[in-house]
Amino acid sequence: MCFLRDTFSRPSYRKCIICGCQAQECARTRKHTVEEMQAKIEEMMEKRRF
Numbered sequence: 001m002c003f004l005r006d007t008f009s010r011p012s013y014r015k016c017i018i019c020g021c022q023a024q025e026c027a028r029t030r031k032h033t034v035e036e037m038q039a040k041i042e043e044m045m046e047k048r049r050f
Contacts, residue, residue: 017044 014023018032018040026032 017041 015021016023016026016032018036019026021031
């Protein structure tokens with residue numbers, strides 16, 4: 001069975017959860033601190049609580 005690479009490729013890039021830019025660019029340049037990322041993740045988790 002042969003799959004084309006495009007079959008599983010994303011049609012667009014992922015967005016950064018902090019600033020909305022291309023996530024790969026933010027990661028590569030370390031645009032955000034670990035503390036910023038942790039704070040955003042905690043904020044997102046709080047919003048999902050029942």
